[in-house]
Structures are given as structure tokens and as C-alpha cells.
Amino acid sequence: MDPERFLTTFHSLTDIGWTINGVMRLALNEYDIKVREELIKILSSIGVDIKVDDAGNIIGELRGKLDDTIAIGSHMDSVPYGGKYDGFYGVIAGLEVLRSTKERGISNHSITLIDFTNEEGARFQPSLLGSGLTTGVFDKNYVYSRRDKDNMSFEEALRTSGFMGDESNRLMYRKPKYYLELHIEQGPVLEEEGYQIGIPLGIAGLSVYEITFKGQSSQAGPTPMDRRRDALVGASKFVTSVRDYAKRQENLRATVGILNVKPNIYNAIPREVRLTVDVRSIERNRIDQAINELVDIAKRIADDERLEVEYRHLWTANPVNFSEEVISIIERACKELGMTYKFMYSWAGHDAQYMTKISKVGMIFIPSHLGISHAKEEFSSDEDMLNGLRVLEKVVKLLDR
Amino acid sequence: MDPERFLTTFHSLTDIGWTINGVMRLALNEYDIKVREELIKILSSIGVDIKVDDAGNIIGELRGKLDDTIAIGSHMDSVPYGGKYDGFYGVIAGLEVLRSTKERGISNHSITLIDFTNEEGARFQPSLLGSGLTTGVFDKNYVYSRRDKDNMSFEEALRTSGFMGDESNRLMYRKPKYYLELHIEQGPVLEEEGYQIGIPLGIAGLSVYEITFKGQSSQAGPTPMDRRRDALVGASKFVTSVRDYAKRQENLRATVGILNVKPNIYNAIPREVRLTVDVRSIERNRIDQAINELVDIAKRIADDERLEVEYRHLWTANPVNFSEEVISIIERACKELGMTYKFMYSWAGHDAQYMTKISKVGMIFIPSHLGISHAKEEFSSDEDMLNGLRVLEKVVKLLDR
CATH class of the missing domain: 3.30.70.360 (Alpha-Beta Plaits)
Structure with missing residues (x-):
């Protein structure tokens, strides 16, 4: 992996939608559309096969030798006046894994990057609409009829954005074997207790x-x-x-x-x-x-x-538990990299939650400064972000063997 | 006075701006404009001299033999989803006094009816903007720069409404000798204690x-x-x-x-x-x-x-006290009409408050059912309204002697 490339990409792209009061990249608004377009440009430039499903989820697949897929995902939408790291970090870290995998040659598994639509539930309630539709948890009528505060439906926002894709591209019809999500903790525990990595056992x-x-x-x-x-x-x-x-x-x-x-x-x-x-x-x-x-x-x-x-x-x-197999691989990766880690639960919802319906799932957390999230003060250091990225890359390599 | 005429005028006009959730006659909105136009039509039809000042206050004068004026006023604007009686009752009762005075011939004093602009402070804060400007309590810049929630200034709303009048018409340049305001109590005291009339000694x-x-x-x-x-x-x-x-x-x-x-x-x-x-x-x-x-x-x-x-x-x-002279005349009117009455304070602000700067002021209250006001449930019976009107008319006659 290329730390400089990752950091440059992360910081330049998450500035899209930034205001002095925080990020205003609400699902499918002008800034979310802009950053999606930038992501697609980069994915295209490295020869990734890009599909969009009927929730607007962007699914970029780097083909491997096998049919099985290791998926990495998160989201790029934010709450109003949110932080730069929540979700965005996981997507750009996944992008770096695809880039470096491509540079090493061909992997055994396909490596897939997913940007889920409307994870936050800030523009359209509830949260996790994109992962909910693509995994079959929500039905289409429910998702499409959600309305924002200006009374625009999710369906209309999706059509207007240009990201209306095809139902046949849903992940439920081509289930990833593994799903990994790298995320900031959004709580104070790792920083206070001095751990580099958190390994969630599941989601509250x-x-x-x-x-x-x-x-x-x-x-x-x-x-x-x-x-x-x-x-x-x-x-x-x-x-x-x-x-x-x-x-x-x-x-x-x-x-x-x-x-x-x-x-x-x-x-x-x-x-x-x-x-x-x-x-x-x-x-x-x-x-x-x-x-x-x-x-x-x-x-x-x-x-x-x-x-x-x-x-x-x-x-x-409902609370969910992650895959014991994936959890043990994440632990092994931390050990091999000499990172301090702590098992914990995620108290925030993540797309990983619905991905447990169709994949073996694990998450990786990095420290959040003062535990602040969903606010402009949200912060994780470049060093912590690179630690998480190294663990993610190692986990992908271990799973790909 | 003509009870039927008063009741018909009151109920038909206060329906302007009525919705199933209450009255939406916010200051200078389409319904307030409509009802002002209706008021002016009626005043014109009985030969009243109509002036508008630079706060949009409507001042209708029925000339008497003397230069001195007895003014009667209140307001026709409402809070959002407000009641039909607050303010409106006082204006339409005053109108009936002008009509019946006209029918009896010429009075000693001029009798003036005033509809004050933006009494409520619901569209433009604070309340009592119209009476504040016409009595010199507020200066013009302050009043004109007040903005509603859509960021429209009072000045712009006033110009758009067609009710921008002339500064020279302010009441402070032709001070009424007396100012009377008939109003619902907006509290539960009169109804609970069984009084027909409340005589406020002042305003909190x-x-x-x-x-x-x-x-x-x-x-x-x-x-x-x-x-x-x-x-x-x-x-x-x-x-x-x-x-x-x-x-x-x-x-x-x-x-x-x-x-x-x-x-x-x-x-x-x-x-x-x-x-x-x-x-x-x-x-x-x-x-x-x-x-x-x-x-x-x-x-x-x-x-x-x-x-x-x-x-x-x-x-x-600041708290204000009303004129002892006017209070005693109101008490005398109640006694002569055989009405039960109670001295009390007004806990709500009224235009009467600023009129104490330039006139001898008194108010007359009638019972509010359950004390509810600023809500669609606001109610005073026709009988109570007619009692209040009779006292008002009697007070005008006593002052006019």
C-alpha cells in the first residue's frame, strides 16, 4: 500500500462538502454526487468493473482468479454538519486496498469496494437504506417511499442524482464471501485506554x-x-x-x-x-x-x-454478532503487525450489520479523538488511519490465501 | 347599538383566515390584508375619515363637535393557529360603537377606531410594533428592520401590503384624550369566579x-x-x-x-x-x-x-397602570348596567400599554372560556361579547358628556 496516496486521496475528497461548521454531504445531495463521481473516476482509472444497484450503492469489483469475493465497504454520506471520517475513511481505505492489490498483480478472490447509499439516515430515515435494500432486509417500496424534510422521495432523489442502477446488481444476488468494514470508533474507549485497534464482536x-x-x-x-x-x-x-x-x-x-x-x-x-x-x-x-x-x-x-x-x-x-472466523483473522493481523487491540462492541449502526445477512462479516475500529463523532470536531490522526489501513490490507491478504 | 349587526359583522369577518387548526391571520399576511380591506369598506360606508400611519395602523375618525378624541382600538392580527376573539373582538366592538354613534347624530368628542399592526409579535418580534411606533416608544429603524421567519422585513411586508401610510398620521401627533380597549381576558378568572366584566388596573x-x-x-x-x-x-x-x-x-x-x-x-x-x-x-x-x-x-x-x-x-x-379617571367611569358603567365586575390585572400585553404614553387609558375584559387563548379553542359567548360591548358604549357616552 501507498500511505501518501491514501492520505492525499482521503483528505482531498473528504473536503468535498466541508463547511466551517462541518461536512454537509447528505445522501445524494450535490456534494455526495460529486464525491461519488470522483470515486468512480479513480476506480475506472485502475480497471475496476463498476456496477450500481437499485439503491444507488456503488459496487466496484477487481476480478480475481476465483468466483468468491472479499468485499470492503462503508459510506460517503454524512449527517448535517458531520465529521470528515465517519464512513468516508472506510471507503477510501478500501480504495487503497484495491489500488495496491491491482499493483501486486491478480488476487485469488475478487476484491470489491462498496459505497452504500444513505447510511446515516440523516436525509432519509431510517439509516442503512442502501445496505438494507441490497441485502433484502428492506423492500423496494419501503425504501423508495422514504422522504426527506423537503418531501422529496428517496426514489426521486436517486433518479435525479443519476445513480439509479439495476436491481440485478444487488449484493444479495452475488453474495460476497467476506465483508470487511474499517471505521472510526465514534466513542472514547480506544483513545482513553491506549489501544491502536478495536475489534468489534458485533453491533448493538x-x-x-x-x-x-x-x-x-x-x-x-x-x-x-x-x-x-x-x-x-x-x-x-x-x-x-x-x-x-x-x-x-x-x-x-x-x-x-x-x-x-x-x-x-x-x-x-x-x-x-x-x-x-x-x-x-x-x-x-x-x-x-x-x-x-x-x-x-x-x-x-x-x-x-x-x-x-x-x-x-x-x-x-436487532443486535448482531460478527463472524468468529473473520474476528480471529483480524486478531491475527493485529498480532502480526504488532498492533495493540481490544475486543469491543459497536454502539453505532453500520452497513456491516445488514451485510451479516449475506456474508461473513468483521469490522475494524481505530481511535476517535475524545470520542466525538457526527460533529465537525470528529478527528482521527493520520497515524491511526494508516494503522487501520495496514490491518485491513493484512486481513484481506490472509483471507485471500 | 345593534347586537345583531355586531354579531354578524364579528363572526363573518373573523372567519377570514380561519383553518380547522385555528386562525392564521398573521400581521400583514393575505388574510390580515383582506380583513383590513373589509374594515375600511365598512368605515367608508358610514362616512368615517380614514388615515393610515407609517406603521400601517388604521385610524378611522368620526368627527365630533370638539377637537378632543375618544379612541377605541385593538388589533386584527393573530398568532399562528390562534383564536377568533383575541384583538378582533375589540376592533369590531369599536366599529359598532362608531356605527351607533353615527346613527344617534353627532357626538361631542371625535370617536376614533384604531386597528394596530402586528400586536401579536408572532410574525415580527417583539409584539406591539404598531402601537410602539405610533406612540413614539420604538423608533422607525427598529420597527422597520424586524424580520419574519422568511427573513422579510416589517418595512417590506408593510409596503407590499399596500398599508404604508404617513408618519404625520401617528397618534403621537394628535393624541387621543382617552383610549379604551375591550378584550377577552385570556385567563380563567372571570369565568371561574362568575363575573361578567373585568376591569384591569394595569398591565403586568x-x-x-x-x-x-x-x-x-x-x-x-x-x-x-x-x-x-x-x-x-x-x-x-x-x-x-x-x-x-x-x-x-x-x-x-x-x-x-x-x-x-x-x-x-x-x-x-x-x-x-x-x-x-x-x-x-x-x-x-x-x-x-x-x-x-x-x-x-x-x-x-x-x-x-x-x-x-x-x-x-x-x-x-414595564408594568403600567391605567387612568384612575377611566377606571372609575368603567366601574360606573358596570354599575349602571347592573353588570358584575372584578378589578384585576392584565397578564398579557396589549396596545393599551403603549397608549398610556399619550392618553388616559382603560380596558374592559370579558370572560374567556376555560381561560384558553392563542389557540383554536379560544371562546367567549355572544352574550359575554354583547355585555362587553354595552359597557364600552356606556363608557364612551359617559366620557363624551
Whole structure:
């Protein structure tokens, strides 16, 4: 591999969509389209066979001697005002593996690079739409009917982008034997504990619910404090309760990420607050238990504040375990390279999650400075990125034997 | 007066801008323009002299024998999804007084009807822009540079509406001797205690502050609960504290009406929450004290949650007292009409507040069903509206003697 080439490619391409407040490369927006076009240019220049499926996933295959495929993938879309590393690192590292494999001659397995569409779920909810469609987890009607905040459907955005490909190109119809994903940790553990590499054993599951508190709007002045039915007071008690509840549990994370107030006027008592709660654990039953208890808490708060409360399931992803075979190869690669490593779980979703449906999957993590992700401050050093790339390349070589 | 004519005019005109979710007659929007045109048609048909000042306030004068003027006013704009009665009732009741005065012949005083622009502060903040400019409380640059959420300036909206009038028509250059405003209570007191009429002694003052909590955004999964700097958790503790603080005080109201979250994505820890707190009392020093204590609470919460906090004064309106002369005339009118009445304070701002700068002012309240206002459920019965109108007409007659 060529460290300079990798770093130059990474830093120049991830600048596409960068603003002073972070990366604005939302799925299939102008910057995502631009960076996809750049990726395709490079892949074409090294003789990679490029296909696009009906989710817009870009699949670049470097043919080997065998029919079997080792796939490497991640995503290039970002959240609004996101970081430069999340997803992007994995794609460009995979690209470097293809480039260096090509330079060494022909491999046994085909080596495939995948850029998945709309991993983030920031433009179109839920996340992982591209990997979900190509692995058969989601059906096409569901995926195509997702809408962004301007009410544009995923289908329309895909057609407009020029990345509408063919259903026959889905990975489920030509399953990679192995799927590898190299990613920043997005948490503080590796940096704090001084490890170079994290080896995830699997991915935590999550359930996302929408909770709506409904009260009574009125003019802020004339309604006495003890007569109010203030939806924001109820929602605020709930937000605090969610955090306190999750803090008391082991191995549980819960986040209120979206919260919208109506009518949202300075001199009106809020009549409705709609929020999301995202609950994660590596055990499915702990997620279900937490949801039940949080719904009970919401109901008690609503009673206390004389509000109505509604809740609605948005989506669930079950926890997954990665392939023991791939995990042991990643460990071996770390040992051979003399890298310090730690087994852990991924608390963020990744396309790797749905790829377990059709491939033997493993992931490789590198440290995230201060654990910050989905923000402009997201940072991993060039040295850490090169460490991860070396492990990825070694794993591909070991699997290719 | 003609009760049927008043009720027909009121109900037909306040339907302009009505939706199933409430009235959408925001200042100078298409519905506000339509209803202003209807008002001008009626005023013209009864020979009223119509002027418009440089805030777009409509001033219709029915000339009397004397130079002195008795003015009656309120506003026809609404909050988004507001009620049919707030403001509108006062204008149409004033119109009926002009109509019936005209029918009786010539009065001693000129009787003037005023529709004030942008009373609500829903489209352009702050509220009371029209009365603020015409009484000299606000200067023209300040008023004209206010912007709505689509970034249109008040000046542009006013020009576009066709209601840009002349500065020389401001009320401050021809001060009404008396100013009367008939309004719904917007609170539950009169209905609950069984009074027909409320006589406000003055209007509570208010201060509005913007408070911003800043934390660190990150992916919702990988950041352990005890490592988070979640701006929404801090803001939520503050919202609850504001309510609890105001509940413990006597004669204080405090409301968080606006709350906006960034980045507002289900799987990202909120990095910034910006909210408004509206604090009201009939004593200025109690407002200042409450603001100081609430800012201290915000700082303590920020410390506990490892957040930054910023606060910014948005605007203040001092408490005002109405004219003792006018209050006693209103009381006399109630007595002569056999109406039950209660002295009280107005906790909502009204144009009457700024009119105290240039006139002797009094207000008349009627019951609001369940105290609801600024919402589609806002309701006052026809009977209560006619009671208020009778008192208003009687007060005008008593003042006109």
C-alpha cells in the first residue's frame, strides 16, 4: 500500500462538502454526487468493473482468479454538519486496498469496494437504506417511499442524482464471501485506554420511538402557573428521565435526539412536543425492557402534568454478532503487525450489520479523538488511519490465501 | 347599538383566515390584508375619515363637535393557529360603537377606531410594533428592520401590503384624550369566579431572555451516558426549573415558549439548544429578581452537565397602570348596567400599554372560556361579547358628556 496516496486521496475528497461548521454531504445531495463521481473516476482509472444497484450503492469489483469475493465497504454520506471520517475513511481505505492489490498483480478472490447509499439516515430515515435494500432486509417500496424534510422521495432523489442502477446488481444476488468494514470508533474507549485497534464482536441493537406530549396552548401571561398543561414541561421531565434511567443501567444507551415544539412562540404555552428516543443495547431484551419502562415513565409524567401522551414505534435493528472466523483473522493481523487491540462492541449502526445477512462479516475500529463523532470536531490522526489501513490490507491478504 | 349587526359583522369577518387548526391571520399576511380591506369598506360606508400611519395602523375618525378624541382600538392580527376573539373582538366592538354613534347624530368628542399592526409579535418580534411606533416608544429603524421567519422585513411586508401610510398620521401627533380597549381576558378568572366584566388596573410587565445551552454533539450510540455533554438534557432541566420556580412565587408567571434543538437528528446527541423565557409580574423588581435567579439556575445546571450557557436580553415592557379617571367611569358603567365586575390585572400585553404614553387609558375584559387563548379553542359567548360591548358604549357616552 501507498500511505501518501491514501492520505492525499482521503483528505482531498473528504473536503468535498466541508463547511466551517462541518461536512454537509447528505445522501445524494450535490456534494455526495460529486464525491461519488470522483470515486468512480479513480476506480475506472485502475480497471475496476463498476456496477450500481437499485439503491444507488456503488459496487466496484477487481476480478480475481476465483468466483468468491472479499468485499470492503462503508459510506460517503454524512449527517448535517458531520465529521470528515465517519464512513468516508472506510471507503477510501478500501480504495487503497484495491489500488495496491491491482499493483501486486491478480488476487485469488475478487476484491470489491462498496459505497452504500444513505447510511446515516440523516436525509432519509431510517439509516442503512442502501445496505438494507441490497441485502433484502428492506423492500423496494419501503425504501423508495422514504422522504426527506423537503418531501422529496428517496426514489426521486436517486433518479435525479443519476445513480439509479439495476436491481440485478444487488449484493444479495452475488453474495460476497467476506465483508470487511474499517471505521472510526465514534466513542472514547480506544483513545482513553491506549489501544491502536478495536475489534468489534458485533453491533448493538436499537429501537427508536416517537413520543408526543399534548397539552393546551394559551397566552403565556394570563394562565396561572398551576393551571397550565404545558407540553414542554412534560417533555422536559421525560428528557431528563431518559438520561437518568439509562445512566442507572449497565450497557444501555438512550438519547433524545429530535425535539420539536408547537407552536414555538415566545409568548404561548407549548401545546405539543414531539420527540424521538433512541435506545441501544447489545441485548435485545434489555432494549425492550427499557422501552417499556420509559413508556411507563412518559405516562406517569403525562398524568402528573395533565397531558396526553402518544408513542409510536419508528424502527428496530436487532443486535448482531460478527463472524468468529473473520474476528480471529483480524486478531491475527493485529498480532502480526504488532498492533495493540481490544475486543469491543459497536454502539453505532453500520452497513456491516445488514451485510451479516449475506456474508461473513468483521469490522475494524481505530481511535476517535475524545470520542466525538457526527460533529465537525470528529478527528482521527493520520497515524491511526494508516494503522487501520495496514490491518485491513493484512486481513484481506490472509483471507485471500 | 345593534347586537345583531355586531354579531354578524364579528363572526363573518373573523372567519377570514380561519383553518380547522385555528386562525392564521398573521400581521400583514393575505388574510390580515383582506380583513383590513373589509374594515375600511365598512368605515367608508358610514362616512368615517380614514388615515393610515407609517406603521400601517388604521385610524378611522368620526368627527365630533370638539377637537378632543375618544379612541377605541385593538388589533386584527393573530398568532399562528390562534383564536377568533383575541384583538378582533375589540376592533369590531369599536366599529359598532362608531356605527351607533353615527346613527344617534353627532357626538361631542371625535370617536376614533384604531386597528394596530402586528400586536401579536408572532410574525415580527417583539409584539406591539404598531402601537410602539405610533406612540413614539420604538423608533422607525427598529420597527422597520424586524424580520419574519422568511427573513422579510416589517418595512417590506408593510409596503407590499399596500398599508404604508404617513408618519404625520401617528397618534403621537394628535393624541387621543382617552383610549379604551375591550378584550377577552385570556385567563380563567372571570369565568371561574362568575363575573361578567373585568376591569384591569394595569398591565403586568415582562422581560424576555434567550438562553442557549451548548454541549457536544456525537453519535447517540458510542458515547457512554456519563461522558455526554447533552445540551438538551441541560435545557430540559432548565425548562422544568423555570416552571417550578414560578409556581413557588406569588404573582409571577414564567414560560419557555420557544425551544430549538441542533442538530435535531434522532441518532445525534444535541449540541445546542436555544430557548426563550418570558417572565411577567405586575412589579418590575420581581421580574428583575426572577431573571437573576433563573440565570443563576441556568448556570448551575450548565456546571452540573458540563455545558456552556449564554443568555441575552431580548426585550422588556414595564408594568403600567391605567387612568384612575377611566377606571372609575368603567366601574360606573358596570354599575349602571347592573353588570358584575372584578378589578384585576392584565397578564398579557396589549396596545393599551403603549397608549398610556399619550392618553388616559382603560380596558374592559370579558370572560374567556376555560381561560384558553392563542389557540383554536379560544371562546367567549355572544352574550359575554354583547355585555362587553354595552359597557364600552356606556363608557364612551359617559366620557363624551
